[in-house]
């Protein structure tokens with residue numbers, strides 16, 4: 001709601017103001033953000049309630065001088081948890097969110113069916129994690145079956161959370177025999193009832209080895225395929241190359257076409273490089289208009305032992321580009337996955353407690369059968385343990401620690417304005433940079449804070465529009 005400072009007050013109101021202000025204090029999750037020349041947003045970092053007030057009023061609220069503030073304003077701020085009667089209210093709402101970390105179910109199985117690849121992308125973090133002489137392997141059907149057994153054993157069928165099985169690599173199609181075998185295994189487990197029938201199956205591929213026969217099998221098993229494409233020919237070929245250094249655009253787009261011809265659901269995974277940021281909006285339009293893509297995921301580039309970013313402002317630029325592309329894509333009804341996670345948290349006012357299933361909610365099966373929490377550590381086998389048929393992710397200390405790795409357990413995050421939408425970034429990235437998963441994934445903080453600023457300002461613009469068209473003012477009640 002855009003609140004106005006009311007000029008006149010009744011006697012009853014004055015009494016109410018005095019009574020109310022005697023008790024109220026600003027929540028420790030309350031933040032004040034500039035949204036325009038005359039207004040500020042009063043924003044609650046935990047429940048994501050937002051109220052827009054005139055500058056003068058914001059100043060009074062921020063300094064805690066509530067005596068002269070009209071009772072309607074105070075009531076509104078109180079209902080939204082922005083003003084509280086005592087600090088236990090904050091402690092209680094923080095604890096309610098934090099407690100959810102204790103009951104996170106297992107949702108994802110990653111089958112890294114191979115660590116070999118027919119591409120040699122300049123930035124590849126999988127490749128970057130291996131040393132020169134380390135051996136590469138294909139997952140056997142037996143190991144894939146073990147992975148499935150572990151997953152089935154560890155999922156709690158009582159909880160209705162959707163499960164996902166992901167084929168990953170290296171390039172997974174290089175080990176098509178195991179992928180095809182595992183698809184049959186998944187189908188038969190669904191039939192027998194040991195795997196929920198709504199379990200999703202995804203394959204992440206460079207697209208170059210897709211044939212009509214492969215596409216038919218993927219369609220038959222209803223596999224969602226995410227093809228990695230970094231833009232149009234020049235943008236894509238800058239980094240995504242064969243071992244001969246030849247660009248891979250033609251082969252990748254041919255694969256996309258075959259998949260589409262066979263009605264396979266295709267999404268695009270587009271890595272944000274220093275070479276495609278400036279044209280990202282054009283790339284987004286190309287993906288939607290020319291390739292008819294409706295599902296897109298942008299990856300922020302991660303540094304690894306074989307790849308460093310050159311531009312110190314990469315993250316600011318990448319975040320800005322993702323936000324601008326989101327503005328374009330939403331008009332076309334296409335939603336980018338990464339920003340949607342934050343948009344959903346903000347609009348539904350449901351805090352994100354972690355960033356991805358890597359935080360203790362997935363099992364990763366290495367080609368040679370070791371099991372881990374995060375596929376990022378596959379090369380050095382960081383956070384992998386030897387195979388054990390008895391793994392219980394509800395009690396194993398590795399999964400238990402990663403499950404609690406959340407901004408809601410990190411001191412530096414407690415007072416952060418982006419707490420509710422953040423999720424805390426990548427635990428493995430924090431480990432690579434700072435030797436501990438409990439440190440901040442600092443580049444991700446930039447993205448979270450910039451996205452929050454965009455969301456609040458975007459909401460303000462919508463409120464102004466509503467005011468102009470005389471629709472009821474937008475006082476976000478249950479949803480923004």
Ligand SMILES: C[S@@+](CC[C@H](N)C(=O)[O-])C[C@H]1O[C@@H](n2cnc3c(N)ncnc32)[C@H](O)[C@@H]1O
Nearest residue numbers: 123124125170171205206228269271299301302
């Ligand atoms: C590692 S690949 C494995 C699957 C398959 N080979 C492919 O390229 O889609 C999965 C995704 O990770 C992305 N990726 C690779 N290295 C990256 C890095 N350093 N930072 C961010 N994303 C990266 C790729 O662009 C691709 O979309």
Ligand code: SF4
Nearest residue numbers: 117119121124170206
């Ligand atoms: S195709 Fe995938 S696994 Fe292969 S080098 Fe490129 S990003 Fe890495």
Ligand code: SF4
Nearest residue numbers: 407413416422445448
């Ligand atoms: S990770 Fe960074 S942006 Fe996210 S809540 Fe923590 S400090 Fe804030």
